[in-house]
Amino acid sequence: MSLDGKVAIVTGSGRGLGLAYAQELARRGAHVVVNDVDADATAEAVATIEASGGRAVGVTAPVGPTETAKELVDTALAAFGRLDALVTNAGVLRDTVLWKMSDDDFDTVVTVHLRGTFTTVREAVRHMRQAGEGGRIICIGSPTGQRGTFGQTNYAAAKAGIVGMVRTWALELKRAGITANTVVPVAATAMTATVPYFAAAVRAEADGEPMPAFFRHDLGFGTVDDVAGLVAFLASDAAAKVTGQVIGVGGDRLQIWTHPEAALTAYREGGWTYDALVEAWPTTFDGATQSVGERFPELPARFQPATP
Template identity: 45%
Template sequence: MLLSNKVALVTGAGQGIGATLARALADAGASVIVNDINHGKADEVAHAIAAAGGRAVAQHSDISTFGGADAAVQAAIDAYGRIDILVNNAGILRDRMSYNMTESEWDQVIAVCLKGTFACARAAIREMRRIGEGGRIINIASRSGLRGSIGQANYAAAKAGVLGLTRTLCQEVSKFGITVNAISPRAVTDMTNSIPEHVRKKKDASWADTSVVRRGTPEQIAPAVVYLASGEAEWITGQVIGIGGDKLSLWSHPKEVAEAFIFGGWSVENMREMFRASVASELQSVGNKD
């Protein structure tokens, strides 16, 4: 199978996308560490994988700490002698408008979604380097981090950080044969169901008149993760790939879209004239299109 003799760690794998990814990796031949702080759910997923003929061990540490992340990676070493694949899936929502958000709501989301992603990557990379046979790190991102999302300042900031982390790590570890990519999924899960219905409808409005299924299931996310985890994807790194329903997409890297120079540097007056000219040009362009 595609992932025979590989060992994968999936964080936040007790339910939703994480559980589905753990099962898909096992179906592809990987031995899987099912990490989740919910002991019962992690155990249930691991038992289900084993009952289906796969190999899995449940692990319950809190990956938002370096110690917890180290313990999750160590569980892979203890059970199977190595780690080849890390899927940083663990995440939480604490949605609230920015002006009402509490310090705890901010800190919790940053700790799990951003610090946890870094902590697990740090621990996994150390072991992958020691083994010397490369590796695959797949970070679960979000459109909130790509485009922003009202009521999710904490989550959007964390997921935007995951994108910067993905691009940085891929540069640091490519020489070791380790790839680092991000997946931006669009799937209905228990976590997304916590988003108010009127907000979801507003976000989906642009797709209302199309036949394309925009928001799919966790099972439709899995093929992208399994492929990126395989040896066939050794040439793909530093990328952000969107998948959900019928749609697969590749996101661009941030880049400058315009530039201007003034010898000696810019003043407020220079900038005022430049922006006024830019706005006038943009309005003229819109008018010509109409």
């Protein structure tokens, strides 16, 4: 199945993962609205798509405000006459530990990721429901939103919030034939390039060499193009029955994340008092508590960063 005749908006698509999504959608036949806060990045992304035979237009504006959401949808309709898919990828980072995080650090990240996802999806869905032809909502999450990461209170909150919204939208939009899913990418980007654990993989890609199998297979860590195929699939008619899912992808690995379920359920007549919990916790509940943070296997010696 191709995406011929479909129209997609991809926020934050001037470079990196967002650009890979836009290029893959165009390669599959979709017309694309490219978005970035950098006018040069927007123009260059549009040019690369057109140079490959695709069709694209650009909108240079920050994601978050309702005005930007309206401009994105209006541009899709003015340029291509319809809107079939939205990929909410735009994001920023302001990493620091909780006790050093400023209000601006928190608000900036939540505004772009969480509010930006909300405003653009709301505007897209208003049109899709009125058009009556269904649609595809694809929101970009993160392992941080699933497991937590040290120093990313703001980012974790935003990405976890996106997953919660997507589950709700899958329920609300089902009757209209609009699917909503979250993609959790793991890929070599400007962000992961600064992490020593991934240095060997990032260096291999930069040198045009195959990424080592340890990263691609064991870690599920690959290139931006490894993620783009899933985004295009979810935008297609082939994924018409896939909704409300959180799907991780990277390298050679694809994962469907579980939805939260109770790990243990126990009952006590009269309820769980303080004294009852003190007595029962070590034997009844302690073994069911859940881990936090991402868990990586030990990095093989040959991939260890060189020490100065």
